[in-house]
Amino acid sequence: MERGDEIVTVGFVGLGKMGKPMAMNLVKAGFEVIVSSATRDAYDEFIAKGARATSDPAEVAQADMILLCLPNSDVVRSVLLGSDGLAARLRPGQTVVDTSTITYTTTLEIAEALAKRGVDFMDAPVSGMEARAVDGTLTVMCGGSDDVFAKVRPLLAQVGNKILHMGGVGSGQLTKLINQLLFDVNCAALAEILPMAAKMGLDCSRVAEVVNSGTGRSYASEFFVPRMLDGGFSAGYPMQDAYKDLVSAAEIGARLCIPMPVLAAATATYQTALLQGHGEKDKGGMIRVFEDLLGVRFRAAEGQTHGGES
DSSP: OETEEEEEEEEEEEOTTTTTHHHHHHHHHOOOOEEEOSSTTTTTHHHTTEEEEEHHHHHHSSSSSEEEOOHHHHHHHHHHHTOOOOOGGGGTTOOOOOOOOOHHHHHHHHHHHHHTTTEEEEEEOOESSHHHHHOOOEEEEEOOHHHHHHHHHHHHTTTTTEEEEEEOOOOOOOHHHHHHHHHHHHHHHHHHHHHHHHTTTHHHHHHHHHHTTTTTOOOOHHHHHHHHTTHHHHHHHHHHHHHHHHHHHHHHHHHHHHHHHHHHHHHHHHHHHHHTTOTSSSSGGGGHHHHHHHHHOOOTTOOOSSSSOO
């Protein structure tokens, strides 16, 4: 894809569950893409589509714009600011867009370090499951200047269909955090309440039908309840990786003296699930805490399936 007479090259670092389809959508849109990842599993697929693939930071650093989609704050900090990081190789006028979900404080630290080198930065975390990443229909929440937002929007429009400029640097991460915390509370509530239905002898499938057609419905219930009925807990992001959102909220709440009692209760359920060894399960796996406590399973009757795993 051209910008005037200049070919816009895009470096994309991180080819995990979300990053891989996001990067592929940029390739399909006609951008000249250089992909890089901690593992090389997806390299052949991208090369076959006309992209370049490398594990050399110096080569990634040649791109006009660099997008990151990495698992946590520590990895983002290492990739950008580490001893072999990208920042030392970047030149004034380049742009870094971080679509990862990391802490607000780390975002500000990175933005400041890049600004000293004349490099533009925008935090742009995304919301949506893997299927929406594949379809290019993610919600993207952006933090940064108006000028940088205008510059990166054509790229982000290839990965999302709702691109929102939330304010200055860090605003994207804060907005994503608000959304994630509400999602976490919903998941913890489902985990706590649905096993009661099984304990009282109700038909779990019918209870699920009422919840997902009534006032108890939420995105969390629509996504996770059918999978709970089938005993499938691997369709979403692993709890052990997503726990960072709750840590971020606790830090902000403590620093600014913001009471969040409902979130604190949900966090206790989340922590219990992790301590009981359910960290590799998605957030629907929190139901196992209360299922085990009550000695029941919230499952469909034998022979019924709802789209999860058996």
